Amino acid sequence: MALKEPQDQIRSEGEEPLVRLLALPSDIGGYKLRSLPRDAYILTLVLIAGALVVWSISGLPATLIGWGTIAIFALMVALADLFPIVMPGEMGEISVSAAVFIASAILFGPQVAIWIAFLGTLAGEICYRLVILKRPWNRVPFNVSMAVILLGTVSVVYYLVADTSPAHLNSLRDLLALILAGFIYYTLSDLLLSVVIALDQGFPVLTVWRITLRDAAWHNVTMIPLGAIFALLWTVAPWSIALALLPLLTVRRSMALVRESLEQTRQALIALADTIDARDSSTYQHSQRVAEYAEMTARQMRLPYDEVELIVTSARLHDLGKIGMDNAMLYKPGPLSSEEREEFQRHPSIGESLVGYFPAFGAGRDIVRHHHEHFDGRGYPNGKENEEIPLGARILAVADAYDAMTSDRPYRSAMSKETAIARLKAASGTQFDPQVVEAFLTALARKEEERRYMPHRAQPRLEEASSEAGER
Numbered sequence: 001m002a003l004k005e006p007q008d009q010i011r012s013e014g015e016e017p018l019v020r021l022l023a024l025p026s027d028i029g030g031y032k033l034r035s036l037p038r039d040a041y042i043l044t045l046v047l048i049a050g051a052l053v054v055w056s057i058s059g060l061p062a063t064l065i066g067w068g069t070i071a072i073f074a075l076m077v078a079l080a081d082l083f084p085i086v087m088p089g090e091m092g093e094i095s096v097s098a099a100v101f102i103a104s105a106i107l108f109g110p111q112v113a114i115w116i117a118f119l120g121t122l123a124g125e126i127c128y129r130l131v132i133l134k135r136p137w138n139r140v141p142f143n144v145s146m147a148v149i150l151l152g153t154v155s156v157v158y159y160l161v162a163d164t165s166p167a168h169l170n171s172l173r174d175l176l177a178l179i180l181a182g183f184i185y186y187t188l189s190d191l192l193l194s195v196v197i198a199l200d201q202g203f204p205v206l207t208v209w210r211i212t213l214r215d216a217a218w219h220n221v222t223m224i225p226l227g228a229i230f231a232l233l234w235t236v237a238p239w240s241i242a243l244a245l246l247p248l249l250t251v252r253r254s255m256a257l258v259r260e261s262l263e264q265t266r267q268a269l270i271a272l273a274d275t276i277d278a279r280d281s282s283t284y285q286h287s288q289r290v291a292e293y294a295e296m297t298a299r300q301m302r303l304p305y306d307e308v309e310l311i312v313t314s315a316r317l318h319d320l321g322k323i324g325m326d327n328a329m330l331y332k333p334g335p336l337s338s339e340e341r342e343e344f345q346r347h348p349s350i351g352e353s354l355v356g357y358f359p360a361f362g363a364g365r366d367i368v369r370h371h372h373e374h375f376d377g378r379g380y381p382n383g384k385e386n387e388e389i390p391l392g393a394r395i396l397a398v399a400d401a402y403d404a405m406t407s408d409r410p411y412r413s414a415m416s417k418e419t420a421i422a423r424l425k426a427a428s429g430t431q432f433d434p435q436v437v438e439a440f441l442t443a444l445a446r447k448e449e450e451r452r453y454m455p456h457r458a459q460p461r462l463e464e465a466s467s468e469a470g471e472r
Contacts, residue, residue: 038199042142045192049145052114052152059111069108069238070116076100077120082128096248097124098185101147102227105155105181106168107234117151118144146192154185168235169228182224207305222251265358269317276322286403291315293399293444294392297436300443301395311392314355314364318371318396321351345380348372367392371400374431394433398424398440401432 061067080097097120104113125140161177163170169178194209226248233240273287294315298308325347329340336344352369355361370384370393377385379397405420415423421441428437 035200038196041196041199042145045145045149046141049118049148052148053118056111056114056152059109060115061112066112070112070119072238073100073104073116074120074123077116078124078127081121081124082131096223096226096251098223099226099230099248101151102154102178102182102185102224103230103234105151105158105185106178106228106231108155109159110152110155113151113155114148117147121147142196146189149192150185150189153188154181157181157184168231178224178228182227203305211306226251266313266361269320269355269358269361272323273317273320276319286407287316287319289403290318290396290399293402293440294395296443296447297395297399297440298392300439300446301435303391307392310364311367311395313361314367314371314392315396315399317355317361317364318351318368318400319347320354320368321347321349323354324350345372349381364392366390367396369393371396373397375433376430379431389433391436394436395440398432398436401427402440402444 061070077097077100080095080100083095100120101113101117104116108116121144122140125143129137129140158177158181161173161180163173165171168174190209191205194205197203197208198205226244229244229247230241233244274285276287291312295308295312298311303311325344329336329344332340348369348371352365355368356365367390369381370389373379373382373384373389373393374397375386375389375394377383402420402424405415405423406417408414421444424432424437424441428434
């Protein structure tokens, strides 16, 4: 499995999002800030993998049948890697090639298994780039090296624990060896990948590792028995592995359907939120900008990666409750009447209800509901105060207010950045959480500084404008 890049990374035109390996530039004035530790780590893996490939040459078969076996398993690995499945939220990819890897580790021993991983992964990487998607080639060394190290390690562990009889998976020791090998395969693969992402993006390694283990858990559990079935069928009769292809394809298809369903739901909700924003030019792309402000604030506060992602998703959907409200009220050029204001203040509760219908996004419903609460308890809909308000909602309140103040509204013109910042400071401790305001202003200042050094990476949409906390 591989994580995708965090959304605060700005892609250059044509640059590939992380699927197999995150390798995005992090530079100011052309100097890559994190590339040296990351590249040193990748070079270390390449050297280790190269040593394993050279060492394993002595154990390779001397017959055409033996090399034909290596070719068959390498081909299965390559074909499986040509059709990976992107995880929900575009957090990473999974592939059914893991079942073939585990079968190789059981059947052939470390030296042959290493060459299956080497040839199969290399072929898959090359074919993917030539046939399916023209990705940069700089990820290939890491991906191939990781596969070689993984399969070498797993195969050694299996053969150290399993019994010495020629029959495979024929005893309790073999079963224990299989479970241990599968555990090491997935924990080590996620760890190797988590380290390179952490070095590239500056996230704590354990945070990234926890997310990769969590998101791929069911896939990991499924691939271990499938790998064992592959090995048993090959032992009975090599041609019989064809019988396992249908279950393997079924597992892959079911995973793909789950991913597609979640992604289509996510895209439909975001499209709905964008449609609400697009009803008036003053709120066009409002939720996108609020999500960007909320994300940079959450990262400044060093929140865990998954919490940041939850806040970002909630920010994109925070005004979903306005869907059924009259445009004449939402974009009224004058002040709202008491009845209109009461109706308007229902939109966080309505948004919470709508988001709650979708279990995949239900975790953010409290953030959506409470993003108009005030730190001093004078907000709505529940009058919560201080720590009673979810942190994500407190962050969203500041991001929402700043975008509103720097936007043209039907009832006033956009304020300058300086005026908006002054108002945030004035409301710190009353309307807004002081720690959130401080983090937001620090992140905003750093973004402005980066824009001066990286004009080609600037995000113009942050300069556009739109829903002030407590207003429309």
